[in-house]
Amino acid sequence: MADVIEAGAARADAPPPAADAPRGGARAGRAGRATPYLFLAPYLLLFGVFGLLPILLGLWLSVHQWDFQLPNRPFVGLDNYKELFSSDSAVYGDWWQSVRATAIFTVFAVPLLVVVPLGLALLLNRSFPGRTFFRAIYFAPYVLGVAVIGLLWRFLLDANLGLVNRIAGMVGLPADTPWVTAVPWAWVSLVGVTVWWTSGFNAVIYLAGLQDIPQELYEAAKVDGASAWERFRHVTLPGLRPVLLFVITTTVLASANVFGQSFLITQGAPGTETRTVVWFIVEEGLRDNDAGRAAAMSIVFALMLAVVSIANFRLFRYRED
């Protein structure tokens, strides 16, 4: 509608073409064509320097044995990639262990991080006394840095000294659960802490989405005799679809990039079972100075995430059809 009005207005206000001013007209036309590029220029520059170039550099690194301090940075072709897939290389075991750890975390964390904040948002969207207080409470943990929540929960979850086992003991549950040193408990802890920590953020996004759904739709549904579940199913969920797509995509990517939680809370224990991909790439590239291998890992990992993201978009598109 806006387009129509503007077009009409432009037509109405447009001065008659000045036959005697071809140069001015040409200049305006040129500037008009350049405008979008001028707007794009800062972004293209930034994208080129900080997006495209690092990607190209990463590809370049990944086909070399690259330690920027050593005089020899021999070209090794696809060796860095091959060793990720051949079981007798030094990194094979650690690499797939880290992929497995990341996958486990993502598979368990994402559904919870999509559903729990939605429930929270639905509750916080109702009007009741103290609503703002609860909104603040549930958002509060997200404000804390990963170092803070990592240390906090490492002590709370400590098997022998921690408060969690102490409380479990008081209510008659086993008081010696190894929350951070044995699987599957370590995964329960990591996922649980992450849900506690980041639910507030997704909930805020959902809240914004919920408030965008026109109230009339609910009223109309009520008039038609729809139950609360039916209103949720046929009004709320469709209304939230773009928000859901956003939340799911960003949550999958954020979960796949998990690093700080396991680095601080479980420290990879037991053994290297909870060491994630990003952590392992950081170790290889920055601590062990094997930038080539780390670059190859990053690229393989990025491809894996791309596949997941595309599948995710596909899924939502089909639903829309």
Added chain:
Amino acid sequence: MMQNEMSRRRLLGLGLGLGAAASLTLAGCGGDDDSSGPAAGNGGKDYTGPKVDLKLWNGFTGGDGDIFKALVNQFNTEHQNIAVSIATYQWEDYYNKLPGAASSGAGPDIAVMHMDQLATFAARGVITELDDVAKTLELSEGDFAPTVWKGGLYNSKRYGIPLDMHPLGFYYNKGVMQKAGLDPNKPPTTKDEYTAALTELKKSGVQGFWVSPFQFTGGMTFYSLLHQWGGSVFDAEATKATFNSDQAVEACTWLTDLIKQGHSPANVGQDADYLAFKSGKNAFNWNGIWQINDLKKSPDIQWGVAPLPQIGTQPAAWANSHNFTIVKQRANDANKVSAAKVFINWLSQHSLDWAKGGQVPARKAVRDSADFKALAEVNALAPELEYAAFPPAAPGLGEVMTTFYNSFNEAALGKKSPKQALDDGVTKANKQLEDNRKKYGS
């Protein structure tokens, strides 16, 4: 026409990026050239040139940081023509940051570095040789403990001047010992005494010695025991991992058996062993010398510290050492290098003050002084210098040591038997060592 201009603009953008990449590559090469030979001056006796500013990086983020800063301030007031400024980072960040900073010219002139990092940074051309400093200052093995002095070498060349050494010590909680009927002034020193003490503690309901599965401090405890049994982590040339030897398995089993026998809980978390010690939940903790100052801040706990008990066939203790190194510069400034040497020498001589930060000075004269002996707790660990098990000098060992500590982690958490965990670790470590050989060509 516009299109052309646009692509020029884009080209410009790309050009900037490529330029940055090129200078990065150049910077990388800067680290390679070996033009910074022995500098002018007399290797560190004094410095009389024009005023220079020196940047010094270190990782002393704890209580030791303040003492270090005070020492540097003192140096600055005593030397009109040298101004040392300090930057402090977490050790881990520090080691990640240093190579890039050094090769781009933004690095420090002097860097404090752990002994086990020297070989890696020397092989990667980040730090420079210091043989002439040692020669001019007439420093030799006799001035230090031989183990610490030799640790500063890589390929028979000196890269580090040792400042201190920090071993693992044996902390005992006197209050808990007393309650269990043990003499709090006679901490156990042998295997038999140790197990007897643990048995007494168990009778009074105390799990006496918590076995941590993590590098801090269980891994370091295992490292010490492995050497006590006469084993080693690597062979002499650090070309093969040997931490699945019979001795290693025996040492590891002794520790994991403590868990089975109920002297330690299972699944001890990071720092839980030390927190339990401080709160009187256990009696013994093998921990770094750096905890002395922390314990001094806790007036409620009665504690003592002694050399590690001898559980295996010979005494041994994990230890590491802080070393001074001089960072290679892109533009070689002989004045800065000689001023840096003066600083290193001065601080090494003043390491008594450093000892107050909770470290054993590397310099023998300082260790033998009455003033050092007055620092009772730190002095108690000085004898360990004779048999301290320092990490071997080979580039790229950090990664392999992580594998070592992870193997112990699996054993201590009961995921694998000690033999299985160590065998698996050695298989992986040998592959990593082979990779390192290819990379560093040693």
